[in-house]
Amino acid sequence: MTASRRITPVILxxxxxxxxxxxxxxxxxxxxxxxxxxxxxxxxxxxxVASLESVTPPxxxxxxxxxxxxxxxxxxxxxxDASLILEPMGxxxxxxxAVAAVESIAKGDDALLLILPSDHTIGDEEAxxxxxxxxxxxxxxxYLVTFGITPQAPETGYGYIKLGSEINDHxxxxxEFKEKPDxxxxxxxxxxxxxxxxxxxxxxxASTYLDELTQHDPGMARLARLAWERAERRGSExxxxxxxxxxxxxxxxxxxxxxxxxMAAVVPTDPGWNDxxxxxxxxxxxxxxxxxxxxxxxVLAVGVRDSYVRGGERLVAIVGxxxxxxxxxxxAVLVTTRDSAQxxxxxxxxLALENRQELETDGTVLTPWGGFRTxxxxxxxxxxxxxxxxxxxxxxxxxxxxxxxxQVLRGAARATVxxxxxLVPERESVYIAPGMSHMLGNEGDEVLEVFELRVDVEMDxxxxxxxxxDHGITGSDR
Numbered sequence: 001m002t003a004s005r006r007i008t009p010v011i012l013x014x015x016x017x018x019x020x021x022x023x024x025x026x027x028x029x030x031x032x033x034x035x036x037x038x039x040x041x042x043x044x045x046x047x048x049v050a051s052l053e054s055v056t057p058p059x060x061x062x063x064x065x066x067x068x069x070x071x072x073x074x075x076x077x078x079x080x081d082a083s084l085i086l087e088p089m090g091x092x093x094x095x096x097x098a099v100a101a102v103e104s105i106a107k108g109d110d111a112l113l114l115i116l117p118s119d120h121t122i123g124d125e126e127a128x129x130x131x132x133x134x135x136x137x138x139x140x141x142x143y144l145v146t147f148g149i150t151p152q153a154p155e156t157g158y159g160y161i162k163l164g165s166e167i168n169d170h171x172x173x174x175x176e177f178k179e180k181p182d183x184x185x186x187x188x189x190x191x192x193x194x195x196x197x198x199x200x201x202x203x204x205x206a207s208t209y210l211d212e213l214t215q216h217d218p219g220m221a222r223l224a225r226l227a228w229e230r231a232e233r234r235g236s237e238x239x240x241x242x243x244x245x246x247x248x249x250x251x252x253x254x255x256x257x258x259x260x261x262x263m264a265a266v267v268p269t270d271p272g273w274n275d276x277x278x279x280x281x282x283x284x285x286x287x288x289x290x291x292x293x294x295x296x297x298x299v300l301a302v303g304v305r306d307s308y309v310r311g312g313e314r315l316v317a318i319v320g321x322x323x324x325x326x327x328x329x330x331x332a333v334l335v336t337t338r339d340s341a342q343x344x345x346x347x348x349x350x351l352a353l354e355n356r357q358e359l360e361t362d363g364t365v366l367t368p369w370g371g372f373r374t375x376x377x378x379x380x381x382x383x384x385x386x387x388x389x390x391x392x393x394x395x396x397x398x399x400x401x402x403x404x405x406x407q408v409l410r411g412a413a414r415a416t417v418x419x420x421x422x423l424v425p426e427r428e429s430v431y432i433a434p435g436m437s438h439m440l441g442n443e444g445d446e447v448l449e450v451f452e453l454r455v456d457v458e459m460d461x462x463x464x465x466x467x468x469x470d471h472g473i474t475g476s477d478r
Contacts, residue, residue: 069366088242123272148196154186393441414441
């Protein structure tokens with residue numbers, strides 16, 4: 001690796017992961033979900049690059065909708081110096097990288113930009129690190145380097161890269177980018193040995209990228225820079241100017257720059273990469289049981305083979321089927337076949353046409369301090385499952401028109417009500433009358449869980465008592 005050039009990870013965290021509905025929603029997309037292990041996919045991406053040589057704090061480009069959730073992940077990953085570029089609307093990868101390049105140059109890092117989608121998996125991180133090392137010298141010399149994946153099969157869901165002449169032992173020129181092919185074409189590509197899967201990951205010099213973008217799409221380059229110059233800044237957040245950014249016609253790096261530049265290069269690599277584009281992808285990369293099944297959660301499978309079953313908070317029983325996918329969430333259940341997994345996006349499109357709430361969220365809201373999920377609502381009341389990460393606290397709130405009742409489910413809560421602080425142990429509760437200021441804190445080493453019942457002042461006491469009894473809430477108010 002070129003010792004004089006540092007590397008800045010630019011993590012692209014846009015999109016909603018429509019083919020992974022119902023787990024992935026507009027307000028909690030797949031990159032913010034623990035789909036492969038106990039980390040979110042974004043957190044796994046952050047961890048993957050943290051140990052690279054000469055790496056700077058990352059730049060995360062994401063939607064304004066996800067700012068709190070991204071802050072939450074960066075806090076967990078101990079990345080306080082990361083920059084967060086917030087897009088007012090999605091415009092694909094080319095302008096996102098342009099804004100990140102402008103920000104990197106303004107910070108004076110003189111770094112190479114490692115462009116990574118936040119929702120990919122890498123099975124062999126050592127092989128990936130070696131590929132980055134090989135790419136660094138070429139990128140420092142002015143090449144725009146992409147990472148091409150050695151194909152394992154004739155896959156129709158990926159774009160392809162046709163290899164050109166050799167630059168050195170590890171780098172090849174890109175002769176041509178190919179769109180997603182049909183199965184016959186994909187088979188011919190793989191059989192030829194001259195094509196790689198297009199991973200959508202890049203290593204490039206910021207100034208070189210902006211120069212190439214200016215040459216091939218000067219309007220996009222100008223508007224991206226202007227959106228950054230007019231941005232509102234709040235600490236580590238850069239809120240791009242909405243009116244300016246909206247004028248950009250969205251386009252990918254591949255289509256806008258890489259297909260036209262004379263400096264496109266590729267590192268062939270095989271790091272166990274997967275873009276996790278569908279539930280079938282998750283079945284592909286997971287460990288299978290003796291019947292070929294992948295299950296998580298409370299699942300009872302009888303006579304089931306080669307299937308993916310993701311349980312939620314209740315028992316999922318499945319009997320006598322093969323090659324199916326079942327995903328259970330609090331408000332929706334998906335049932336499909338593995339062969340039809342790519343068509344889940346059609347469900348999402350229909351939900352959008354009908355303006356259904358299930359497109360947006362399952363009731364979960366992620367915050368910098370933890371999060372909450374709505375578990376029940378009714379006339380005059382709302383019930384939430386609230387969790388706080390260790391060392392975190394909620395903002396101070398005052399509700400003039402409602403009372404709150406907090407029941408500690410796990411851990412010990414530091415409850416501050418009207419300025420008076422009390423440690424509330426597990427299974428105990430605290431009452432907050434309308435108009436009282438209140439906040440929760442977690443001084444422990446584990447996640448704090450609290451059941452919160454918020455009741456409008458008009459709701460009658462008998463209904464409150466009945467709800468508390470039905471949900472096992474004690475009356476030991478503090």
